[in-house]
Amino acid sequence: MLTYTTHLKKLVMPEYGRNIQRMVDHCLTIEDRAERTRCASTIIKTMETLFPSNTKAEEYRRKLWDHLAIMSDFKLDVDTEYDLIRPESFDEIPDPVSFDHVSSKYRHYGAYLEKMIERVATFEDGEERTNLILLLANHMKKLMLAVNKDGVEDEKIFKDLSILSHGAIRITPEQLKLHEFKVVAAPATGKKKKKK
Secondary structure: OOOOHHHOOOOOOHHHHHHHHHHHHHHHHOOOHHHHHHHHHHHHHHHHHHOOOOOOHHHHHHHHHHHHHHHOOOOOOOOOOOOOOOHHHHOOOOOOOOOOOOOOOOOOOOHHHHHHHHHHHOOOOOHHHHHHHHHHHHHHHHHHHHHOOOOOOHHHHHHHHHHHOOOOOOOOOOOOOOOOOOOOOOOOOOOOOOOO
8 A cells, every 4th residue: 555645744844855854753763872963963964965055064054953953853962063953942033123114105116216216306407417317217117117008108207206306306208208118028838729
């Protein structure tokens, strides 16, 4: 009779596979501490072979020892140069990340673009300011096309630019011509539809 993996014990870390888990289970049954430590080191070397890393070797080996501790359900008692991770470390709740919740009806442009517009609005008139305004306006048009596939008039972009700059940047379509962006169609999959 076949044994299906769905009938077997659920793997704690499935990325290492069932054979590594069996090695860890066997390591837990070894009575002699020195022999158990050698077995654990061999498992770590096997894990390194399965998943070689280009990152810093010390950090990576530390991570593998932590994974070994997790797979042994924190019951592995071996001599190692690292302090093995404890189950209590999973109980710690990280500090919440604070986000700046900026409510804007121009969210499709993004907060960074709005900040750039405010910054450019403080520049003195000149070639640099004009070039930056052109770049920002073209980028705004591109972002607007992502939301509105039917097309965007330059007037709409200039109006939004004026509002976002609090009236410091006022442009008309006669003064500045924005780039015409084309919406690219999705590539064909190569499959033909069946005729009915």
